[in-house]
Amino acid sequence: MAGPVSWVAPTAGTPVRAEVRLPGSKSMTARALVLSALAAGPSTLRYPLRARDTELMAAGLAGMGAGVDSGDDRLWAVRPGPLAGPAHVDVGLSGTVMRFVPPVAGLADGPVSFDGDPRARQRPLGPIVEALRALGVRIDSAPSGGLPLTVHGAGGVTGGEVTIDASASSQFVSGLLLAAAAFDKGIVVRHVGPPVPSAPHLRMTARMLRAAGATVDDATPDVWTVEPGALAGRDWDIEPDLSGAVPFLAAALVTGGRVTVPGLPRESLQPGDRLCELLTAMGGECVLTDKGLTVTGTGVVHGLNADLSDVSELTPTIAALAALADSPSRLTGVEHIRGHETDRIAALARELIALGADVTELRDGLEVRPARLHGGEFETYQDHRMAHAAAVVGLAVPDVRLSDVSCTSKTMPEFPELWASIVEGTH
Numbered sequence: 302m303a304g305p306v307s308w309v310a311p312t313a314g315t316p317v318r319a320e321v322r323l324p325g326s327k328s329m330t331a332r333a334l335v336l337s338a339l340a341a342g343p344s345t346l347r348y349p350l351r352a353r354d355t356e357l358m359a360a361g362l363a364g365m366g367a368g369v370d371s372g373d374d375r376l377w378a379v380r381p382g383p384l385a386g387p388a389h390v391d392v393g394l395s396g397t398v399m400r401f402v403p404p405v406a407g408l409a410d411g412p413v414s415f416d417g418d419p420r421a422r423q424r425p426l427g428p429i430v431e432a433l434r435a436l437g438v439r440i441d442s443a444p445s446g447g448l449p450l451t452v453h454g455a456g457g458v459t460g461g462e463v464t465i466d467a468s469a470s471s472q473f474v475s476g477l478l479l480a481a482a483a484f485d486k487g488i489v490v491r492h493v494g495p496p497v498p499s500a501p502h503l504r505m506t507a508r509m510l511r512a513a514g515a516t517v518d519d520a521t522p523d524v525w526t527v528e529p530g531a532l533a534g535r536d537w538d539i540e541p542d543l544s545g546a547v548p549f550l551a552a553a554l555v556t557g558g559r560v561t562v563p564g565l566p567r568e569s570l571q572p573g574d575r576l577c578e579l580l581t582a583m584g585g586e587c588v589l590t591d592k593g594l595t596v597t598g599t600g601v602v603h604g605l606n607a608d609l610s611d612v613s614e615l616t617p618t619i620a621a622l623a624a625l626a627d628s629p630s631r632l633t634g635v636e637h638i639r640g641h642e643t644d645r646i647a648a649l650a651r652e653l654i655a656l657g658a659d660v661t662e663l664r665d666g667l668e669v670r671p672a673r674l675h676g677g678e679f680e681t682y683q684d685h686r687m688a689h690a691a692a693v694v695g696l697a698v699p700d701v702r703l704s705d706v707s708c709t710s711k712t713m714p715e716f717p718e719l720w721a722s723i724v725e726g727t728h
């Protein structure tokens with residue numbers, strides 16, 4: 302990776318009015334790649350996300366023998382092949398790669414090693430490693446239970462019933478389910494522990510598995526069943542990335558403008574309705590039609606009291622909006638984001654306070670009260686969504702200086718240019 306790129310967030314002189322075509326959903330691209338690599342026939346991904354996380358996912362699967370042709374930005378082709386080690390998977394800082402690929406590696410014939418960025422070694426992984434062991438997969442892991450690790454694939458996985466505490470990440474459950482149709486006995490996953498976050502991502506997993514022909518039962522809370530059986534190759538239409546859209550939609554709120562993200566289907570696999578609910582509560586008008594999602598703002602942002610556990614990856618941008626709001630906010634239910642790309646609760650509190658915000662760090666979230674903000678250094682901690690948060694504050698506060706904006710390449714390499722173009726009205 303290239304070195305850090307410092308960046309001064311552009312301040313909006315006029316209301317932001319734009320239609321912003323955003324790249325494909327990271328979560329859908331990751332799932333489509335895994336399901337396609339395990340399918341009986343070829344697949345395509347239309348409008349996938351090309352970014353660090355999804356390129357690492359493609360490379361990890363290709364290293365085990367899947368044919369992934371990502372030469373065309375608009376259409377990636379996946380030809381499943383026999384999966385085999387020895388292979389090495391670089392997970393980067395990607396939660397989806399580090400949780401979705403080890404179960405696939407259990408199906409490969411031979412050893413597959415995994416490692417990633419220094420921070421990836423600190424992200425929670427132990428519960429899915431333990432679950433895979435209980436399902437019959439041999440794994441050598443670091444003493445912490447996480448990276449670096451080697452999955453000794455035996456060409457198949459017995460599967461069956463397994464209990465897991467997935468409160469640290471929904472991706473533990475998604476990772477097990479995505480590979481489970483190829484397990485001899487399929488899988489029954491039971492979660493025991495504090496609530497599993499990110500429910501919409503679990504629904505996305507179930508819906509995409511069904512779209513590939515799997516029989517999935519997710520009707521009982523905290524229990525998921527996937528029957529063994531062949532997955533079909535298919536053409537996947539990848540939706541625009543809603544999580545990546547949020548800072549752009551937030552720009553409408555902050556500047557009293559209007560931003561449309563076209564291409565989001567009404568029956569989206571992503572939680573558009575929930576996002577609308579949150580942005581409406583913060584003072585925007587949000588309309589979700591067949592044409593896409595449009596947010597109109599007044600330039601006045603209201604505080605928000607919300608449990609964000611189902612949409613926790615939106616916390617950084619929501620916290621940035623809260624710092625610009627005219628009333629207090631209390632954002633809760635997101636303790637597990639301390640295990641995201643950085644400890645997002647601590648990082649948001651520290652960096653927003655450095656810009657003059659009045660913030661209290663809670664165990665599971667943040668309280669933010671109105672205060673007069675000023676410019677200053679904003680550390681991004683290799684976290685794309687910290688960069689989004691800083692960019693949103695920078696709309697209204699001159700001279701917000703990000704230590705590094707290149708971290709946005711994790712999910713949207715074009716972020717700095719696209720952001721500058723919509724803020725400066727050249728889009």
Ligand SMILES: O=C(O)C1=C[C@@H](OP(=O)(O)O)[C@@H](O)[C@H](O)C1
Nearest residue numbers: 328470471472475498499502614
């Ligand atoms: O399955 C997925 O694609 C994701 C699930 C969520 O993970 P957590 O449940 O770990 O928050 C989310 O935050 C992440 O960005 C993507």
Ligand SMILES: C=C(OP(=O)(O)O)C(=O)O
Nearest residue numbers: 394395396397614641686
């Ligand atoms: C938490 C996130 O990513 P990951 O898939 O690496 O967990 C995120 O994108 O906000």
